[in-house]
Amino acid sequence: MTKKQSIYTSADQLDFTISDLQAMPVPSEVLMVKPTYFDVEYVINPHMKGHVGRVDKMQAQNEWEHLADAYEEHGFRVHMLDGMRGMPDMVFCANQSLPFIDTDGTRKVIMSIMHAEQRKKEVDAIEAWYRTQDYEILHLDPEKVSDFEGMGDAIWHFRRRLLWGGYGFRSSIEAYEEVSRLLDTPVIALELVDDKFYHLDTCFCSLDEKTVLVYPDAFTNEGMKLIHALYKNVIEATSYEAEKLFAVNAACPDGKNVFIQQGCTDVNKKLRDAGFAVHEFSTYEFIKSGGSVFCMKMMLWR
Numbered sequence: 001m002t003k004k005q006s007i008y009t010s011a012d013q014l015d016f017t018i019s020d021l022q023a024m025p026v027p028s029e030v031l032m033v034k035p036t037y038f039d040v041e042y043v044i045n046p047h048m049k050g051h052v053g054r055v056d057k058m059q060a061q062n063e064w065e066h067l068a069d070a071y072e073e074h075g076f077r078v079h080m081l082d083g084m085r086g087m088p089d090m091v092f093c094a095n096q097s098l099p100f101i102d103t104d105g106t107r108k109v110i111m112s113i114m115h116a117e118q119r120k121k122e123v124d125a126i127e128a129w130y131r132t133q134d135y136e137i138l139h140l141d142p143e144k145v146s147d148f149e150g151m152g153d154a155i156w157h158f159r160r161r162l163l164w165g166g167y168g169f170r171s172s173i174e175a176y177e178e179v180s181r182l183l184d185t186p187v188i189a190l191e192l193v194d195d196k197f198y199h200l201d202t203c204f205c206s207l208d209e210k211t212v213l214v215y216p217d218a219f220t221n222e223g224m225k226l227i228h229a230l231y232k233n234v235i236e237a238t239s240y241e242a243e244k245l246f247a248v249n250a251a252c253p254d255g256k257n258v259f260i261q262q263g264c265t266d267v268n269k270k271l272r273d274a275g276f277a278v279h280e281f282s283t284y285e286f287i288k289s290g291g292s293v294f295c296m297k298m299m300l301w302r
């Protein structure tokens, strides 16, 4: 496809359909950071309020292990990285980077510029791990980009070279000009308008090429138009399940199986009706920090 434009912010700018886009392999590996030092120590999103010092460490460890096992059971190789003292949010390893595989098979990663001061040092720790993994490491120009929180806000369309980028709370729209240029990929930029849904991965879950799970009130009308223009099936979560159960922070690593927080009855029925297999997990300890299934891992290519 010849790109006329790299960042799309309104539906009338769209000059392609999904089938025009190049295919991209599905990741086969997962990175997870052990929750040894996970806790709620500060408040940088509305979900963390009232939870400082209230994490049940044993329970968190159990929840994390069940999730890691599930990736292994579904055939994914899981890299487990030790957490670090003083980095209670490092366990949310969707945030410090955005990995990518090029058309020639080169693996690259763009390192994040965390919005919150408290989380900035996590990026170096994750970068050090990528150095052991034969990834080409790319950095955003801090003169041009103030913040970008990796796969928390930048989500690949399933199996296609198209990036969906959320902005407004943790990432700024300028980041996507840079990301689009570095990865030579079009970006659909979606403004986030509700601070309870501060990362794109709290309100947008890419399920397969044609299907997405969203929480519509987290977006502008124009954002929802873009989503409807490029997805045939748009599954909507209720406000209760999206906000209290992080239903949309689910993960569908293979286009068939959806890993999701326990108890999302309405969303689960819609997912099953659409042909997906649903696997429920307890992530209550992590929800206290404003994260669930999706943000506790990073998908990688081998």
Ligand SMILES: NC(=[NH2+])NCCC[C@H](N)C(=O)O
Pocket: 044, 045, 048, 089, 092, 094, 095, 119, 151, 152, 153, 199, 201, 202, 289, 290, 291, 292, 294, 295
């Ligand atoms: N991608 C995510 N939604 N990650 C959750 C991050 C939670 C973390 N406490 C933060 O506010 O930064």
